[in-house]
Every structure is written in structure tokens, then in C-alpha cells.
Amino acid sequence: MSSAHTRAESAKTRRNATPPTQASAATKSNDALTASAQGVGVSSVSGAKRGEAAISVSHLVKRYGEHLAVNDLSFEVAPGEIFALLGPNGAGKTTTVEILEGYRKTDRGEARVLGLDPQRDGATLRPQIGVMLQQDGLYPTMRAGEVLALFASYFNDPADPNALMTLVGLEDAAKTRCRQLSGGQKRRLALAVALVGKPRLLFLDEPTTGMDPQARRATWDIIRNLKEQGATILLTTHFMDEAERLADRIAIIDDGQLLALDTPAGLTTSQSTTTTEVRIRAKTPLDASALGRLDAVRNVRAEPSEGYALETGDARALLVELATWARDTHIDLTEIRIGRASLEDVFLRLTGKEMRE
Amino acid sequence: MSAPTTSTPTTTTSAASFWRITLAQTRAELLMTLRRGESLLVTIFIPTILLIAFASLNITKVGITFLLPGVLALAIMSTGMVSLGIATAYERYYGVLKRLGASPLSRTELILAKSLSVLAVEIGQVIVLTLIGAIFYGWRPSGSFFAFVVILLLGSLAFASLGLLMAGALRAEATLAGANGLLLVLTIFGGSIVPASAWPGWLATIINLLPSAALTDAFYGSLTPSGVSLGSLILLIIWAAIFLGATIYTFKWE
Incomplete structure (x- = not known):
């Protein structure tokens, strides 16, 4: 089972099976976006045209010394889609996401986010994306409410910080210093910070790690709710159930390579025809x-x-x-x-x- | 957590204007500085106590005219190098700087906000120290206010860059120890509180080339009719350029 042959073969099978699924998922998501865009009024400030992929990664390569962190990775995320990157530790998930967020340069290949180059057009891109990194990155001496208000002040028309604090269940912790928040509370504040700019595209790097089961479920509800309002979400996760419940499509990656890309049902049923x-x-x-x-x-x-x-x-x-x-x-x-x-x-x-x- | 019924519209917003962001960030930086007790200790109390102690006991046999520029130089070092350096090092350690890198806050706005916050603290230090000098020790300004401001800005640039140089290249703990240690060494051997001439000739020569001695000498010149000496001005510019260049070259945000 663990032989290289079997693995390579199944990876090939999955890749071949991808295009039709991808196309249908994209069409469906576009409809969802159109529908919700009328309700909420999603503006089209960015360079991304309707129908263009929200994220497009093609033949991406990132090398750290001898180590190939990302090895010829290609995928597209449709507007309005929840897309999960699933892989073991060191698979290249975070490296990929950080390239898309503009933190790292690619060695080869191309990455486009909302039609923009994350490295070159960072200043245009940053106001349109919401980011939740693995490290929460909160000022330890500031109060939770102050951090959110500070990030809100970076935007012209931010979401209401108080409403966001309630949304993530931190309304009673607004006056607590960040260093005194529990791990799960910090994670929820980081989510609120990611949402305060009303982003049309969200990068969530292991969003529910450290949360208790109740907070995880509430976070899933928030993420689904954002999708309904037309946001596109790229999620990395360690949790199978998280990917299965949330994602429209899942990319399984390891050693920087794409092993499979399909809907959760597609991944499990296609495997079940033979096993x-x-x-x-x-x-x-x-x-x-x-x-x-x-x-x-x-x-x-x-x-x-x-x-x-x-x-x-x-x-x-x-x-x-x-x-x-x-x-x-x-x-x-x-x-x-x-x-x-x-x-x-x-x-x-x-x-x-x-x-x- | 509540049910996600609250509206979180996904309409795209744009970044706020340059000055609105800079002012909001400056406010936050100042707020955090005021909350750090140890930072206020090193920026306000230590220079004040040193000024009072040395002026009252007259250990170094120099009058307030010589002592005040040295204490002011020490105050600049404590704010720019120690307070800013350590705070930034921990922001890097906690991933705050990285997170800010994905926000609409630009590097220029962040650095400007930090500079404005440092300057605000320094203005407070200058007011406290000159008032103490004037009220208790009969100090009277007799130089050029313009020259004083220029030297204050140049000295701040040099030592804030040195603080950021440590914060951007070293671990947070190393910055904490390094910045405090360096301040202690420069207090004694930096030619600011204890004049270089109090030490043996070879040591005095080295001390006179240090940025702390250059800043002290330039402050002295700006506060007396003698004027800022060209040597100290050039030396200060060279140190500022070295520290700023090294910071730009080595600073890591993660």
C-alpha cells in the first residue's frame, strides 16, 4: 500500500479526474456569488474580473536550500468557493499560503490572487484580503477590543468592531489584555481581525487549532456564513472533519505536490469504487x-x-x-x-x- | 460564541488614508509605551535620577552645563535604543510584525508611527530634564533651539536605528539583554555622563569616537553659545548612516 508505485498511480488517477469536478464546482460557486452579491453589494474594486479565478497557482516552486517546500503545484480557487489545503506537517501548505499572501517570493511558476501579483501589487491586494496566520500576532499588552479597533482603523469602511466581537463570542473579553486570553480566545480574536476589513478573500491557516469544540462549530458557522455572502476562502487544516464539512473542494498535498483535488464526496466515493x-x-x-x-x-x-x-x-x-x-x-x-x-x-x-x- | 447572525458583509473596503493610519498607529504605539512600566523606568526615571544624583553630588566635577547634554543623550539612547528596540523585538517574537505585514498598514506608516511615538516620549524627557536643570541647578539655555532640534532628530535617528538593528536581527531575549547592557556600558564609558577626559588617554580617544559621545558633544554645542562642532556633527551623521543602513539591510520581520 505504501509503495511509491501505488501512491503515484492514485495521484495520477485523481488528477485526471479533477477537471470536470472543478468546472462544475466553479459554476455552482459563481451562481452563489451572483446571488449573494446582489444582497450584500460585493464591489468589484480589484483587478479580478467576474468568472476569473480568485486564486490561481500554476507550476509553483519554492525551494529552501536543498529542500523543495513546494514542487510544481497548480490549482485554481473559484470566486465564492471554500477551498481546503489538506496535508501532513511540512507538506508545503503554509508556504503556499504565504506566497499567496505576499510574504514569500516564488522560485518558479506563477501565483495570482484576485487577478493581482501578491508580490508586486501587495498594496492593492492587502486591503481586499483577510488573513489568519498560524501565529495570532496580537499585541500582548493591548486589550482585545483595542487590537480590533486598531486594525479597523486601517480601513475606510471597516466592519463594526463591537458586532465582530459578539460574532466571535468575545464581547465579554473586550477589555482583557491579549496576553491573558486563552489560546482559543486568541484564535477567535485573530479571526475577528481577519474579518474587520470586510475581505472578499480570506486566508485561514489552521483557524480552529486550539479552540474548544463549541468554538470550532461556531467558527465553522461563521465561515459558512461568509461564503453565503460571497467571500472566497482558502483554508489549511489538520482536521479531516473540518475540511470535509466546510470545503467545496479539497486539495491533498504532500512534499509540496498535489496528490488529489476533488470535492469531499468525490474524494471518498471515487476511492470507494475500488476499495x-x-x-x-x-x-x-x-x-x-x-x-x-x-x-x-x-x-x-x-x-x-x-x-x-x-x-x-x-x-x-x-x-x-x-x-x-x-x-x-x-x-x-x-x-x-x-x-x-x-x-x-x-x-x-x-x-x-x-x-x- | 453567538450564532453568526450578525452581518459581516464581504463588500470590499479600501485602505484608510496615509495620515489616518499613521495617526491611529502612533496612538497605539504611545499607548503601549505608556503601559510598559519597565520602559517608563528606563526612559524617564533613570535619566532623572542620574541628573539629580550627579548634579547634587558633583562627583564628576562638571557643572550642569556639561551634565545636562550628557543626560539628554542618555535619555535619547534609552528611548530610541532600549525602549523601541525591546518593544519591536517582542513584536517580532509574537508575530505581530508579520501579521501587520498582511494588513493595509505599510512599512512606511509603521516606521513613521514608531518614530513619532519615540519623539513624543523624547519631548517629554527633554521637558522634564531641562525643567529640573533650570529649577534646581540654575541651568539656562544659551544656544540655538534650531540646532538643538536638529541634533535631537539626528541622535534619535542614530539610536532608534541601533535599537531596530538589534530587534530585527537578534532574538527578543538577546535584544533585551543587549540593549540594556549597552545602555549601561555607554552610561559609564560612553562619554555622556562621565566625560571622556576622566579616563586614560587611549580610552578617551576611543570614547570620543562613540555615537554617545558625539551626541553629548553636539547637544552641548547646541545648548551653549559655542555652537555644534563640525566634528561631532559629522560623527553623528556617520553613525546614523551606519546604523540605518545596517538595519535596512538586516531587518527581518518574522
Whole structure:
């Protein structure tokens, strides 16, 4: 499974499958943008014309010394779309985002954001984008409300800071010094700061890291709400469920390369046409190597909770083998679940890596 | 967190005007300076205490006419180099500078705001120190106000650049230690409080080439009928150019 051949092959398959999906997602998002633009009045200040990609990355290469952080990466984000970059640590997600935000120069290839060059046209671009970096970057000695008011003062027609504080659930923390905020509160303030300029394009680099489950859900609601109002969102995340629930499309990247790009459903169903996941648990510990010897089993993975996930190309055959094996070895199976691959399964298959290392 | 019913329209806004941004940022910089207790200690109390101590005890056997320019030079160093340097180093450490880099605030506006905030603190220092000198020790200005302002700006440029040079190249902790250590060394061996002539000849020669001695000498010239000496002016310009150039060349925002 982890062989380079399999991995390269699946990456190729995914890439070939991409264009039609991408086109349909883009069309759908454009309609959404048009609809909401009438409601909110999205202005067209930037150089981006209607129908042009909000973000366009082509054959991007970024090298740090010997290390290729981004290796020939290409993708487009349609206006009004939530696009997730998903990858293990060191995959090149943040480097890519920071090139788009104008922090870094590319070594080769081209990056366009709202039709602009992030390096050359930074001054025009910055008022139109909202940014949430991995480090919150808040003045530790300033109060939460003061930081937001300061960032609001950089814009001609900012969002109402008080309303934003309420939106992110920090209305009671407005007078708290930033250094005294909890990690999750800092993250929420950083989100408010990203929104204060009413951006049409948002870069959210791991937005919910450090948040409690309730704040995460509220943040997801805010992000969905922004999309409904026509904003385009580029998200990087460690969390599978976050990408699956929020993103219109997900790009799985590793070693700076694009391994797959599709809708969440597209990623999981296309994998499921060839592979089924059978998850089993038993009263007594199971022998992984014995499971691996079953003819229909292609791969065995220990589940994080307990039990095993068996990958197979022939679920019917596997069930028969499994039942026979359980009878012969007197093992009491307590659970058998047959399902399509989850996004996490797809991710593991493509990258051969756990999300957190 | 509340339900996201509050409207966060995604209409594109433009950046506020140059002066509105600069003024808002200056206000924030000043607010933060006033909140840092240790910063006020080093910028206001230490020069004041040194002025009172040296003027009252007359340790260095120089009158207030010689002492005040040295204390003023020390005040400039504490504000430009120590206070600004350390604050900026920690802003870099906390990722504030990086975050500002993605906002409409330009580098020019940020640097101008920091400069204005430094100057505001320095004006406060000058008022406090000259008033103490005038009221308690009979100091009377007898030079050129214009020359004094020029030297104040030039000295601020030199030492603020030195502070930013450390902040932009060193770790925050190293800047904290380095800037405070350097201030201590320059207080004793910088030719400002203790005159260079109090030390052996070879040491005096080195001291007289230091930016602290040049600033002290230039302040002295601007506050007395003798006028600013060309040597100290040129020396100060050279130091300012070196520190500014090195800062521009090495400063890292992340």
C-alpha cells in the first residue's frame, strides 16, 4: 500500500479526474456569488474580473536550500468557493499560503490572487484580503477590543468592531489584555481581525487549532456564513472533519505536490469504487497478521480507538472469509461495519502518513 | 460564541488614508509605551535620577552645563535604543510584525508611527530634564533651539536605528539583554555622563569616537553659545548612516 508505485498511480488517477469536478464546482460557486452579491453589494474594486479565478497557482516552486517546500503545484480557487489545503506537517501548505499572501517570493511558476501579483501589487491586494496566520500576532499588552479597533482603523469602511466581537463570542473579553486570553480566545480574536476589513478573500491557516469544540462549530458557522455572502476562502487544516464539512473542494498535498483535488464526496466515493473499508472489533485482542493473511484483505490498519480497518476490493468474499475465520478460531466479533472510505482513509492511502506526526 | 447572525458583509473596503493610519498607529504605539512600566523606568526615571544624583553630588566635577547634554543623550539612547528596540523585538517574537505585514498598514506608516511615538516620549524627557536643570541647578539655555532640534532628530535617528538593528536581527531575549547592557556600558564609558577626559588617554580617544559621545558633544554645542562642532556633527551623521543602513539591510520581520 505504501509503495511509491501505488501512491503515484492514485495521484495520477485523481488528477485526471479533477477537471470536470472543478468546472462544475466553479459554476455552482459563481451562481452563489451572483446571488449573494446582489444582497450584500460585493464591489468589484480589484483587478479580478467576474468568472476569473480568485486564486490561481500554476507550476509553483519554492525551494529552501536543498529542500523543495513546494514542487510544481497548480490549482485554481473559484470566486465564492471554500477551498481546503489538506496535508501532513511540512507538506508545503503554509508556504503556499504565504506566497499567496505576499510574504514569500516564488522560485518558479506563477501565483495570482484576485487577478493581482501578491508580490508586486501587495498594496492593492492587502486591503481586499483577510488573513489568519498560524501565529495570532496580537499585541500582548493591548486589550482585545483595542487590537480590533486598531486594525479597523486601517480601513475606510471597516466592519463594526463591537458586532465582530459578539460574532466571535468575545464581547465579554473586550477589555482583557491579549496576553491573558486563552489560546482559543486568541484564535477567535485573530479571526475577528481577519474579518474587520470586510475581505472578499480570506486566508485561514489552521483557524480552529486550539479552540474548544463549541468554538470550532461556531467558527465553522461563521465561515459558512461568509461564503453565503460571497467571500472566497482558502483554508489549511489538520482536521479531516473540518475540511470535509466546510470545503467545496479539497486539495491533498504532500512534499509540496498535489496528490488529489476533488470535492469531499468525490474524494471518498471515487476511492470507494475500488476499495471498501470493513471495520471489525472483537471481545478479545485480534491478531493483525492473521487478518492480513485472509485472501480478500488488501491492507490492515489498527484503528485509533481499537479494532481494525480492513481494506478490500471484494467485500462479499471478505465477509465470508472473516466469518469462517472467526468460527474456526473461536473469536467473538462484536462489530462489523462495511462502509466507504472516510476522508481520513483516503488521506492515509495517498500520503502514507498520519495527520499529526 | 453567538450564532453568526450578525452581518459581516464581504463588500470590499479600501485602505484608510496615509495620515489616518499613521495617526491611529502612533496612538497605539504611545499607548503601549505608556503601559510598559519597565520602559517608563528606563526612559524617564533613570535619566532623572542620574541628573539629580550627579548634579547634587558633583562627583564628576562638571557643572550642569556639561551634565545636562550628557543626560539628554542618555535619555535619547534609552528611548530610541532600549525602549523601541525591546518593544519591536517582542513584536517580532509574537508575530505581530508579520501579521501587520498582511494588513493595509505599510512599512512606511509603521516606521513613521514608531518614530513619532519615540519623539513624543523624547519631548517629554527633554521637558522634564531641562525643567529640573533650570529649577534646581540654575541651568539656562544659551544656544540655538534650531540646532538643538536638529541634533535631537539626528541622535534619535542614530539610536532608534541601533535599537531596530538589534530587534530585527537578534532574538527578543538577546535584544533585551543587549540593549540594556549597552545602555549601561555607554552610561559609564560612553562619554555622556562621565566625560571622556576622566579616563586614560587611549580610552578617551576611543570614547570620543562613540555615537554617545558625539551626541553629548553636539547637544552641548547646541545648548551653549559655542555652537555644534563640525566634528561631532559629522560623527553623528556617520553613525546614523551606519546604523540605518545596517538595519535596512538586516531587518527581518518574522
